[in-house]
Amino acid sequence: DGGITQSPKYLFRKEGQNVTLSCEQNLNHDAMYWYRQDPGQGLRLIYYSQIVNDFQKGDIAEGYSVSREKKESFPLTVTSAQKNPTAFYLCASSIGQFSGNTIYFGEGSWLTVV
Amino acid sequence: QQQVKQSPQSLIVQKGGISIINCAYENTAFDYFPWYQQFPGKGPALLIAIRPDVSEKKEGRFTISFNKSAKQFSLHIMDSQPGDSATYFCAASIGSDYKLSFGAGTTVTVRA
DSSP states (O other): OOOEEEEOSEEEEOTTOOEEEEEEEOSOOSEEEEEEEOTTSOEEEEEEESSTTOOEEOTTOTTEEEOOSBTTBOOEEEOTTOSOOOEEEEEEEESOSSTTOOOEEOOOEEEEEO | OOSEEEEOSEEEEETTOOEEEEEEEOOTTOOBEEEEEEOTTSOOEEEEEEOTTOSEEEETTEEEEEETTTTEEEEEESSOOGGGOEEEEEEEBOTTOOOOEEOOOEEEEEEO
16 A cells, blocks of 8 residues: 555654654655644644755754655654654655645654653 | 644534634735644544635535635534544645645544
8 A cells, every 4th residue: 555654653762862763655756744743833844855865944954854865765863953852753745846735644753752 | 933823722512513623824825725634643634625716615524614815714524423533734835835834733522
């Protein structure tokens, strides 16, 4: 079945540690996204990528990094510079840029700082 | 600064009742307005979407009403069922842009 796979589902990070969240899609979508979800704040865009080897910062990119070496993969690294990383992280993808762009989400990854 | 304001934060409705969620926006360049449904621990899924050239769109028990002059749109869930209990997000985007701006979400609880 086509879809977006995020791993791990649950991740614990120690202070000062970098962690990487995996996102893989087999929908043959050009665009991929990372959103952060906090209670009462909706979804906020961290990074997005329109094509391979290209990505742009979203609204809250500080303390995060991404790469897009393959069309189907868009991993997110939460660095030690991110002071409040505990959140639910959602990866998403879409066919490309056009009006009425439907974004499909993965199941999400919970990150907790311990 | 949130570009799409959503209310209420939560609501409780009896089975068979109507759930109404409202959203307002400022950016008149927005031309695509989707609603997403999210169950606990899962990613959001597209429920229904509308463009500003129509005032209403209906899919089953879900209806979007759109008021371009007031820059408001709303989701109506008719004959609400316990399985509709979820968090609903409105969103907006510009056709030339990749980014969706989301509202803060509304948690709907349908009591049997």
